[in-house]
Structure formats: structure tokens, C-alpha cells
Amino acid sequence: MDFLQQLGPVALGSRLRRLSEYLTSEAGSIYADYGLNFQPRWYPVFYLVAHRPGISSNEIAEQIGHTHASVSQIVKELVGNGLLTMTPDTQDQRRRLMALTLLGHEVLPQLRTQTDDVRRSMQALLTAAEVDLWRALDGFEQQLQQLSLRHRVAEARTQREAAxxxxxxxxxxxxxxxxxxxxxxxxxxxxxxxxxxxxxxxxxxxxxxxxxxxxxxxxxxxxxxxxxxxxxxxxxxxxxxxxxxxxxxxxxxxxxxxxxxxxxxxxxxxxxxxxxxxxxxxxxxxxxxxxxxxxxxxxxxxxxxxxxxxxxxxxx
The missing domain is CATH 3.40.630.30 (Gcn5-related N-acetyltransferase (GNAT))
Known part of the structure; x- marks a missing residue:
């Protein structure tokens, strides 16, 4: 039996990491199948900029729930690959506003086609698995926002030691x-x-x-x-x-x-x-x-x- 399966829910983080690594590897191959020179980790930043030109890196980090350092690195890579531009905010020179380049606009329709195919495939996969995983993750994250895992473990420890x-x-x-x-x-x-x-x-x-x-x-x-x-x-x-x-x-x-x-x-x-x-x-x-x-x-x-x-x- 799979060792992580044996460990059960205590290994949830490791199991999600394994699943994430698998999906990321598959996504890289799928982009290549569509002729896209594109990295999976770029997707949420690139797509958000496409829908909200002029957005800042801080706003991106807030919207997608990533750290500012992580978003800054992805933005740097997208700029380096000619897909994004950064321009100073005229009202605040410390802020940099993002927009797609001409190449970015050329890539966008191909990316949307690929995204539609992936969306249909993922919906079929979730249906076959007979679980609304997306909604379950929403509920899971909401519970953690109400009370962190660290506090939950501390409560369990207190109960065990007091019992x-x-x-x-x-x-x-x-x-x-x-x-x-x-x-x-x-x-x-x-x-x-x-x-x-x-x-x-x-x-x-x-x-x-x-x-x-x-x-x-x-x-x-x-x-x-x-x-x-x-x-x-x-x-x-x-x-x-x-x-x-x-x-x-x-x-x-x-x-x-x-x-x-x-x-x-x-x-x-x-x-x-x-x-x-x-x-x-x-x-x-x-x-x-x-x-x-x-x-x-x-x-x-x-x-x-x-x-x-x-x-x-x-x-x-």
C-alpha cells in the first residue's frame, strides 16, 4: 500500500504536494502539445493581468493568495520572456503596473483554447471521481481561515494532556x-x-x-x-x-x-x-x-x- 495512504489525513500536506507536482508536470507537457512556450506557474499571474491590465504585483499577490516575493519572481520571468510589460504608476512611482505585450496578446487566444480543453477534461475527471473536489477545497480553506491548523493542533494537544x-x-x-x-x-x-x-x-x-x-x-x-x-x-x-x-x-x-x-x-x-x-x-x-x-x-x-x-x- 502507498505509504502516504497508510499515514492517512496527517500526511495531507505531503499528498497534496505530490498531486500538485504531478499536475504541474502534466500541465507542462500539455502546454508543449499546444505549441506554447509557457510555464504552469505563470498561468494565474498572466491570466489575471490579461483580464485586469494595469494591475500591480501587490494586487496580484492578494488576488491569487501567493506571497509578494513569489509573484515578483513570476512577473520577472514573464517580462524576461516578452509576455508582460511593467510601467511606473504616474501617481505612485513605487508601484509597477502590469500589462500584456504584443507577444502576450498573441499567446492569449492559444492559451484560452488550451484552457477550455483543460476545463472540460478536469470537469469530466471530477465527475468520474464522484467528488466535488473544488467545493471541498473551498470548505477546507474556509475552515483554516477561521482557525489555523497550528491552533487546531494546539487545542488537540491541550485536550490530550488535560484528559x-x-x-x-x-x-x-x-x-x-x-x-x-x-x-x-x-x-x-x-x-x-x-x-x-x-x-x-x-x-x-x-x-x-x-x-x-x-x-x-x-x-x-x-x-x-x-x-x-x-x-x-x-x-x-x-x-x-x-x-x-x-x-x-x-x-x-x-x-x-x-x-x-x-x-x-x-x-x-x-x-x-x-x-x-x-x-x-x-x-x-x-x-x-x-x-x-x-x-x-x-x-x-x-x-x-x-x-x-x-x-x-x-x-x-
Whole structure:
């Protein structure tokens, strides 16, 4: 699996950079196909000047959201290639006003033709991808304008450090509490089955040694919740044996465990999380759907008689 895909949203910047580099490389080839000696990074500056002759570099930077230094470098390149002119502002000699040269006006119709073809191609691509990526990016940028990523991370850190709840991996000696938490809820609603005894009595043999893991949630150094990931074929993991102590319910323990388990699957290189549940467990099913799980269209054979709901979360 692609490493950035494994990392998930934390690598969003790297993934966008990779996509940007790909699109920039393709754009350079497309300009060449149309006989244009033109660089992709010139496009927003050149097009803005074409639509607003007499605009200054500061105004360009404000309009396209680039730094003034970046715009100044692009303007310098466009002037050097004979596509733009700069003239002093008669009212302010410190300002330089941009306009297209004769060569720039000759290039403009070819560039517009190419732009129309690219626009239609991109619209078709977005339709095929079944996502309104442009609108999604608008919403994403608006959220960052309201509160920067740095401040969001600072808030998450503060919440984590202030929260009494901590997660950790299974350690030797945890088997009794792992069994107790699960036996408590299973016995309340159902009857323990042979598959339960295997996992709860021998978690190292049936869960950990084959490549799975067990997470535990602690409050004030007391284990109040747990869940397991059981390795399955073809990069899948089963989310199983999720249990929260009745005294700790309503504090977000299950959500925290579920989110951590999904991230662990990503870290392990898995592409799918599968689970089995029962239709009478309403709060649990609501939690799974909040985490992104969807019901399977075709059920699989199960070792549990109580399993009448099967769900999956695709990570790829």
C-alpha cells in the first residue's frame, strides 16, 4: 500500500504536494502539445493581468493568495520572456503596473483554447471521481481561515494532556481485565460462545501472535475499556472484543478506542476494517457508523450465533 495512504489525513500536506507536482508536470507537457512556450506557474499571474491590465504585483499577490516575493519572481520571468510589460504608476512611482505585450496578446487566444480543453477534461475527471473536489477545497480553506491548523493542533494537544484517559497496548498480566470487561457485556445481552473463550482466555495465542493487537483505555491508571484487532487475509483486520466498563460509559472511551484501532490498521498497512455485531446493540452500531463503517451487502459466515450485523470500513 502507498505509504502516504497508510499515514492517512496527517500526511495531507505531503499528498497534496505530490498531486500538485504531478499536475504541474502534466500541465507542462500539455502546454508543449499546444505549441506554447509557457510555464504552469505563470498561468494565474498572466491570466489575471490579461483580464485586469494595469494591475500591480501587490494586487496580484492578494488576488491569487501567493506571497509578494513569489509573484515578483513570476512577473520577472514573464517580462524576461516578452509576455508582460511593467510601467511606473504616474501617481505612485513605487508601484509597477502590469500589462500584456504584443507577444502576450498573441499567446492569449492559444492559451484560452488550451484552457477550455483543460476545463472540460478536469470537469469530466471530477465527475468520474464522484467528488466535488473544488467545493471541498473551498470548505477546507474556509475552515483554516477561521482557525489555523497550528491552533487546531494546539487545542488537540491541550485536550490530550488535560484528559485523564490514556491508551496503551496489551501487556502481560492484562488478560484477566480483558476477559472481565468483555464477559461483563456479553453475558448481559447474550451467552459466551466457544469463539469468545478462545479469544478471551488466550489473547496472546489467538490475537497477538498472528499479527493482531489489543488496545486498552485507562482512567487514573485503571483499565476501563478495550478492543482488539484480529488479523485477517488480504490486508484486513477485524475490530473485535470492544468493551467499556459501565462506570466509564458516556465519556467517549469507545470512540477513542475505535479511532485508535482504525489508525493502528493504517499504521500496519491494512486497507480494510471488518466487524460483527448484533442489531440489539443500538449505541454500539451508532458508534461504528460514526466511525465510518457501513453494513455489508452480503453477510459472511460467522463463528458467533449472535452476529446478525456485519460491517466494514475501507481505508483505501
Amino acid at each position: 485523564p484517559m490514556q491508551l496503551r497496548d496489551f501487556r502481560p498480566g492484562d488478560q484477566p481485565i480483558f476477559r472481565q470487561l468483555n464477559e461483563e457485556w456479553i453475558s448481559h445481552y447474550f451467552t459466551l460462545e466457544p469463539a469468545d473463550f478462545k479469544a478471551l482466555d488466550h489473547p496472546e495465542e489467538y490475537i497477538l501472535q498472528p499479527g493482531g493487537c489489543i488496545l486498552l483505555a485507562e482512567i487514573n491508571q485503571q483499565v476501563v475499556g478495550t478492543c482488539a484487532l484480529i488479523k485477517m487475509p488480504e490486508g484486513s483486520y477485524e475490530l473485535a472484543k470492544m468493551a467499556v466498563s459501565p462506570a466509564a460509559q458516556g465519556q467517549g472511551v469507545g470512540l477513542l478506542l475505535g479511532q485508535a484501532a482504525i489508525q493502528r490498521v493504517r499504521d500496519l498497512g491494512g486497507g480494510r476494517v471488518y466487524l460483527e455485531s448484533n442489531s440489539k446493540l443500538g449505541p454500539a452500531l451508532a458508534l461504528y457508523r460514526k466511525l465510518g463503517f457501513r453494513d455489508l451487502a452480503q453477510p459472511n459466515p460467522s463463528p458467533y450465533d449472535r452476529a446478525d450485523v456485519q460491517m466494514e470500513l475501507l481505508l483505501t
